[in-house]
Amino acid sequence: MSITPTITQFCHQTWQLESTALLVQESDNQIYVVTEKTPFHPVSHIWPDHPADRGTLNGVEVEDCLVGAVELESNTLYVGKAIPVKRDEPGWAFVVVHVLAKADLAIEEGQVVTLQVDKEYQDSLSRGHSAGHIAYLALNKVLVEGAYWRKDADRKDPHGYYDFNSYAQETSFVSEDKCLDTYRLGKTLRKRGLNSADVLTDLKTIEEQVNRQINQWLNLDSVIKVECHGECLTDSRYWQCDFNEKSIAEIPCGGTHASSLTEFDEILVTLAQIDAQNIEMHTDVKGK
Template sequence: MTDPACFSATGSTAVTFPSGALEDRAVVRHVRALADGYGLVCDTTPFHPEDHSWPDQPGDRGAVEYGGRVLPVVDSVIGAAHRVTGELRVAGDITVRRGDPDWTWHVVHVVTDEPWDLAGHEVRLSVDPGRRAGLSAGHTGCELVGPALNAALRERWGKEVALDSLGAPDFDKIAIVSSRIGAHGSVDRYRMSKSLRRKGFVAEGLAGELGDLEARVNALLAQWVAEDVPVTVRTDGPSIADRRHFVCAVRQGTVTAACGGTHVATTGELGRVTARLELAEDGKELVLRTSMGEMAT
């Protein structure tokens, strides 16, 4: 293990994945043993990590190279380090909140080969481009299908609630329970609870209208893909701790959402996007499956 104080006190990991970067040179600031391998913390990285609090997009995989050695990076996760003690908590062990001034935030590159000799040295980091491309497409489709679903459900609200960036009642944000990004696809789950009904959502007759709702959602998605407009990630700063936002200007307005993931450059890259809705027999969960070709397992 490297000196913990030297890496935690110098600030959070700088990240280049918001711009689409796949390679970078970096200095290994910390090495530690994990339950399933070893974790490398660098001063900067192109690797996108899986978020511990909202694990929608899986972490990047790839490689770290140094002195003729190539170590496969099998996962990328979030780590939080105490500025004074250097204590590093990883993924599910993190209990502190972002913004706590006593902690810095890091991308932890998980490797299975012993990496102790890498500490303090400059290495080459490279992300698996095929995996990144698939997950970026899946995440972009997921960010677009939310407002498309909101628009399709607009008439099912009997009370005023928070609106999305296009001005529709934000069902996607209000009701979502989980979201999981895959290669060229995503699965979003919504809780059709009593509290949702109390907020004004009318669920009666929803099962019989799923086909019509799907058609409306898919029509909007097809329109936005055909427009082939730019997709960007707006950042508040260079580090993994800084907030990032998805931004995409379509005909109806600008879709914006807090989002820490990776994305394609334009909507046209998605090709045909298809959304499918499923309502549980008891009516308590709505599942939205979005695909651009076959989702990877």
């Protein structure tokens, strides 16, 4: 069958749909199934901060959900880290790959299948991911207002504050109602103007101020939107929320997200020093 880029529905409040199987391929003890459209969010092969959705295909458990790329001339599927090209490469179609156990399901290309996402699990990841964005915006603001920068920084966040998160973030991992970010306060960041020693000394004070700022923002009950610039997996998506700052926060992001600040009863940030140059930001969510 002709392979087309997967039409994604994971940002459209859609958890179940029917779609045509475009490609079915066996790999070891697994089956890769690519459908025309899907409500499943796959884990990114480039920045795997947001886990794959859970759910079923024709009632059978989807063991994993990955990004794939099909070379159209040869109809060859490459999955995850094996993908040899960048997105939107001519002659390639980027797809969502649903991974099933080989013995569980007999399925043929051209068959219409039913895909159903575990909504409760997706919602918990969505809250965790949105909370991570909110937490780092609050941290950026607190570090500027607390005069922890001694000179202007070239990078600014959506609110116009120096973008500590962009400069210092090493890793970010979303899990159920949680986001864990690691930051490196190394020589490069000090040269850019951050008073790293003061940040480490004042870490608990900064933590308190970040949580105070988050609480103020949550009281706004603002809507959270994901602006999609296209319907395919590789099309750009932007997380948006109005915190009554200088401008509406808009962050490029391919994950799933909460739809409103009203979904959060509490977002609690804990800052922890790991060693002389590294800190962690634990962002925990209590949903309503």
